[in-house]
Amino acid sequence: MKLLQAKSLKGTIEVPADKSISHRSIMFGAIANGTTIVKNFLRGEDCLSTLNGFKQLGVPIDDDGQTITIQGVGFNGLKAAKTPIDLGNSGTSIRLMMGILAGAPFITTFYGDEYLNRRPMNRVMLPLNQMGAHLTGHDSTEYPPITIQGTSNLQPVHYEMPIASAQVKSAILFAALQAKGTSTIIEKEPSRNHTEQMIKQFGGTIEVENKTITITGPQTLTGQTVIVPGDISSAAFFLVAGAIIPNSQITLKNVGINPTRTGILDVLERMNAQFELSQIDEQNESATITIQTSQLKATTIEGSDIPRLIDELPIIALLATQAYGTTIIRNAEELKVKETNRIDATCEELSKLGAKITPTEDGMIIQGPCQLHGGKVDSRGDHRIGMMLQIAALLTDETVELEKANAVTVSYPQFFEDVKQLIQEV
Ligand code: S3P
Numbered sequence: 014m015k016l017l018q019a020k021s022l023k024g025t026i027e028v029p030a031d032k033s034i035s036h037r038s039i040m041f042g043a044i045a046n047g048t049t050i051v052k053n054f055l056r057g058e059d060c061l062s063t064l065n066g067f068k069q070l071g072v073p074i075d076d077d078g079q080t081i082t083i084q085g086v087g088f089n090g091l092k093a094a095k096t097p098i099d100l101g102n103s104g105t106s107i108r109l110m111m112g113i114l115a116g117a118p119f120i121t122t123f124y125g126d127e128y129l130n131r132r133p134m135n136r137v138m139l140p141l142n143q144m145g146a147h148l149t150g151h152d153s154t155e156y157p158p159i160t161i162q163g164t165s166n167l168q169p170v171h172y173e174m175p176i177a178s179a180q181v182k183s184a185i186l187f188a189a190l191q192a193k194g195t196s197t198i199i200e201k202e203p204s205r206n207h208t209e210q211m212i213k214q215f216g217g218t219i220e221v222e223n224k225t226i227t228i229t230g231p232q233t234l235t236g237q238t239v240i241v242p243g244d245i246s247s248a249a250f251f252l253v254a255g256a257i258i259p260n261s262q263i264t265l266k267n268v269g270i271n272p273t274r275t276g277i278l279d280v281l282e283r284m285n286a287q288f289e290l291s292q293i294d295e296q297n298e299s300a301t302i303t304i305q306t307s308q309l310k311a312t313t314i315e316g317s318d319i320p321r322l323i324d325e326l327p328i329i330a331l332l333a334t335q336a337y338g339t340t341i342i343r344n345a346e347e348l349k350v351k352e353t354n355r356i357d358a359t360c361e362e363l364s365k366l367g368a369k370i371t372p373t374e375d376g377m378i379i380q381g382p383c384q385l386h387g388g389k390v391d392s393r394g395d396h397r398i399g400m401m402l403q404i405a406a407l408l409t410d411e412t413v414e415l416e417k418a419n420a421v422t423v424s425y426p427q428f429f430e431d432v433k434q435l436i437q438e439v
Contacts (some may be wrong), residue, residue, distance in 0.1 A: 014355045014418040016406035017429070021260035021437040026251055028243030031269045032424050033179070033207050036063045036105045038239040040187070041215050043072040043084030043091070044113060046234035051081040054241060057424045059083050059103035066110060069094040070121075083432040085236045088116055088191050089165075102129055102352060102423050104393075105180055107157065108137045109208075112184030113147035116191030117163040123188035124158035128394050130350050134159055137184045140172050144188050167277035169194035169230070173322060176347065177320040179204035182226070190217065192230045200224040204320040205273045214239075242269035242299040246397075248424050249325040251435075254404045255304035256286045257335040261433060271298045274320030276314075278302075280329060283312040284336055311338030311381060319345050327359045327401040333379035334368045335408070342376035352395040352423075362398060366405055366413065387411025396423040403432060 035055040040063065042049030054060065054076075064081070068074055071092030073084040091114070100106040100123055107123050111134070111412035114121045124130065135155040138148040147162040169192045172185055182198060186208050189196035203224060212219045215234040220227040248268045270278075270290070271402060281288060281304075288304035311333060314322070322329065326345055333340035348355040360372040365388040369380035385408045392399030399420045406413035421428045 014415050016413040016415050017402050017432050017436060018410060019258055019436045020258050020439040021409040022050050022254055022258050022407070022435040023262055023437050024078045024435045025264040026293060026431050026435070027266050028248045028268050029057070029425050031244040032057060032059060033105065033205060034239070034241045034269070035060040036109065037207055037211050038241060038252070039063045039067055039081070039083065040073070040109060040113060041234065042085055042259050042387045043067045043213050043237060044088050045085040045215050045234035045236045046087045047085055049083040049085055049429060050237040050238045051083070052238070052240045054081045054246070055424070057422060057426055058101055059106065059423050062099070062103045063106045063110070064100040066098045066106060069096070069098050072193055079261065083236070087233065091117045092428060094121060096123060097124055100125045100129065102126050104129060104352070107159065108134070108180040109183050109187060111141060111148060111159065111161060112187030114161045114163050115141045115144065115148070116165065116167045119163060119189040121161045121163070122158050123161070130157045132156070133350055136176060136178065136181045140170055140181070140185050141188055142172050143172075144168050144187070144192060157349055167192035169190050169196040171197045173199045174201050176200060177202035177204050178206070178347070179320070186212065186219070186226070186323040188230060188260050189228045190230050190232050195229040195277035198226040200226070202320050203273060203318045205271070207271070240297060242266040242297055243369055244424070245269050245274050245277065246324045249328050250400045250428070252281060252288065252302065252304050253328045253332045254407060256281065256307045256309065256405055258291065258334060259306055260439070262303065264301060264303045266301050268302050269298055273321060277325045278330065279318070280314060280322065284309045284332065292354065297439065309336035309381075309429060311336045311340040313341045315343045317339070319347070323347060324397060327339070327397050328404065330359045330379055331363065331401050331405050334363065334370065334381050334383045334385070336381045338381065340379045340381065343373070344375055346375040353393040353398065355395070355398065358393050358395060358398045359401070362402055365390050366409070385409045387413050389416070390413045391416040392418060392420045394420050396420045396425065400425065400428055403429065407432075
């Protein structure tokens, strides 16, 4: 696909719904008792994988095009699926559902597409097996298809997490909700806390003190109404576009601003981007953000920054190509096991367009500012790499061709239409 070009971007975008919260709204709705209603659900492919997965597990779910209604069956009401469950490209679906199914006393098999089937699962299988479930990967590896023999006798766990990962934390929390006794999880660095927040929202009990989470099971949850805010990880593409494209001003409405997710706003501030928040809704953790073309300077991104902006690093790398100085990203080795190896993908694909960007063992080093040029690039089947490359293409008058552009449907089906809508004739 030939990518869009722009001399100026102006206008307002209603950011698509948060992917992490949309997944969890289906999961909590399914395992709660009673009805859950989800408004502003993200109908991207990943979240639809979760929705269809729970239908296969016997949960009645209805989508009238506006609202999703889930008739919760409780942890004990899930039924064995008749066939293996296809979770497509979705790491969040497979890892969190492993935690839920660890407590279901039947066999479930999960598999995914060629990318998901290469992603590491030991990080989740190890603690869940320690709790008494029996999870195995394909051919004695840690890769999907994953077969789960769940147990109604899950044991609590004391688990010090070797990596900062909300997916691993959430899988353990879903299992701990079903185990008899008190589990403690110690995070390496604080990661997104949507699961903890939704346990409380659905009437459960959980204690969080710094990096230590304490939870006692078994617990029964009750159906709720969930209004999903917009996804800051999707907004990130337009935050960066607004800052780096000349003569631009973009307003993003209903952006989720949960503090465990706003690392990109801290980085934009450190890099001197001109933006402001308005219409802040404390309860729903959302705001309107307006950003404009800015003179950017380099920064260093590391340590506890990383989990708060992990999915934004490819687009932050593009931002750094337009900032004065050397930007260093470190402690981000987790990028290697995302939908694709995002250190290699970001560095190799942006280099094809002339960026001065070098991969390191745990991140990247970027020299800016740099004039990008045309070329042929590849999303490598990764939605966030595809969207980052479209924003990069806006910076050049030369043609940029993108392979596998369709990957964006995983999290942002309307992405190219939204970019087009902002482009100004100059
Ligand atoms: C997610 C957690 C993160 C993130 C992913 C969504 C979640 O993954 O990259 O896109 O919803 O819990 P890790 O937990 O593997 O870091």
